[in-house]
Amino acid sequence: MTTLKIDVPYMARVEGEGALNIIVENGEIKHLELNIFEPPRFFEAFLRGRSFMEAPDITARICGICPVAYQMSSAHALEKILDIQVSPEIRALRRLLYCAEWIESHALHIYLLHAPDFLGYESAIAMASDPELRPAVEMGLRMKKIGNQLLTIIGGREIHPLSPTVGGFYRAPTKKELQALRSELEWGLEASIKTVAWTATLDFPDFEPDYELVSLSHPDEYPMNEGRVISSKGLNIPVEEFEEHFLNEHVAHSNAVHVYHRDHGSYHTGPLARLNLNLDKLTPLAKKALEDSGHAFPSNNPFKSIVARAVEVVLAYEEAIRIIDQYVRPNPSRIEAIPKAGEGCHITEAPRGMLYHRYRLDDEGIIQACRIDAPTAQNLKRMEDDLWAFVPQILQLPHEEATLRCEQLVRNYDPCISCATHFLKLNIVER
């Protein structure tokens, strides 16, 4: 097969708009690029001149799927500038909020966006028309719903929650309000354990690139809101040194900015990296579900991200139940923030990976400058490198299957192009 043209101008089952262009000549890749045509929205520009208190609300609007990540990274960065130390109760409620977003976002991706690739369906809607698979789709939707219900109890609504803010929450839920969801969370925990077992039965292509996996690491817990930045190639730095190690480049084919490690180039962030680097921090049932899955981790196979995501859903349900059982309503729910000048940065673990925010404020708390590195912007270069390594492996496949495999490879990252632009049309041309 020496001539092949694949053209998918607008890739489905990802959040946002992007294209992939690949040209192969005589078995050799001549051209390969992910083209992000999601229009730019200029958040870093119009945040200048806004009050620090608006940052969590405005940056949430970068992404409708992971608004909590934006609220958490911005709130923590700003609290460093304003010398705010939140109470252990607020800290616990923030972790519970993040559990809710991981559940909602991961369940969406596993069942509605990614599973159809493995099972040969064009969508979860088509999967649901198969009586054998409909229960799985229904289970996934219910798991997702529970995440959204928890988000609503804590945040006021599931998309763009409005209670989380700098210093804590405008209102903290009562223990009774949280406990009302406990039986659903128990159901979700069981369903998530079944989900790990279900994802473990899928077919995974042989593909294990030599990644630099990068994630947060925390001494006491699986990372969500805090930690140092560590990597599989020995990096171990505080978040304040992130910009020294991780650089930006603006490439011609993209409205997104590529982030890369100054020493090793592209890197991989997200559930696979987190799981590989934090195996010792898994909660008991998440650890058991992973062991029972029969898949050995650490693993560099990006297709197994779906297993990693499922394990993280178990963890998120387990943590949610633990936090609710131990919950003490924060009082006050919010530490009052007094404006002052300064600069601060923070990283939290969004469902898709590390989310970096940095702000500079004047003495009235007005934002003078900010930088936001979304997980998908960090993964874009790695997605291209994955495709460079993977495409030679699939050239013998029928055209349609080769295209689908490339799309699946990109979807392994659960790319959120809306985030990365503040990604995907697929064109593979083989000559």
Added chain:
Amino acid sequence: MKRKIKPDVKSKPKLAVFKFTSCDGCQLSLLDAEDLLLDIADAVEIAYFVEARDRRLPGPYDVTLVEGSVSTPEHIEQIREIREESKFLIAIGACATAGGIQALRNWRNVDEFINIVYAHPEYIDTLETSTPISEFVRVDFELRGCPISKYQLLDVITALLIGRQPRTPTYSVCIECKRRGTPCVMVSRGIACLGPVTQAGCNAICPSVNRGCFGCYGPMEAPNTDSLGQRLEALGLAPAEIVRLYRNFSGYAEAFRLASDAYEEKIA
């Protein structure tokens, strides 16, 4: 005249979902319908919804949901083509109905914005402004919100399926606070609140969590922004703060735009 698109046994009405400049949150509301999602998929043919499925059926479409604002030269052509293919076009969310938060560029020089964010401004192709869908084509219905309410979305889809009027209120957030029994945050606690001029639909969540409304649903019908302005000034808000309060997710909607422009002139 109302358009009836009640399904017959042979053919289900075709639903399409298109995205312009946005965060994906409003179309996610459809997936967030969860238990009802599969029912919707049974009642209508989801003909075009790139975030959820690979299969794309050609138009014409009976109901088209459009998320996002018009912000690039290609968008103008695309929205006109979508309008041609759509019997009933619904703009969903603050981006599609008011230009969204990215409409903050409309008050500034977009080249300056590009220079701040991108190392190679020459790679970026964008319009000077971010504007609502209705700037370019006829829109049959607008669903407000940042994000929209999934309940309002389900109501509009149901209304179209059975041929009744959608039940989308045009009164203010204040009415929702009264119904919930939330004491007025402005009167009782002196918190600045856009509730009196903002369209209902969210169920007044912000005042219920001890904060003022920040206008996600945009201006209500005939809002009295002058009166609210006096009240905000009396609470001690500086003109710059009032400008910021109005210039949010629906800040480019006419009533909010005019109110913020008036206060901008007062900034010393």
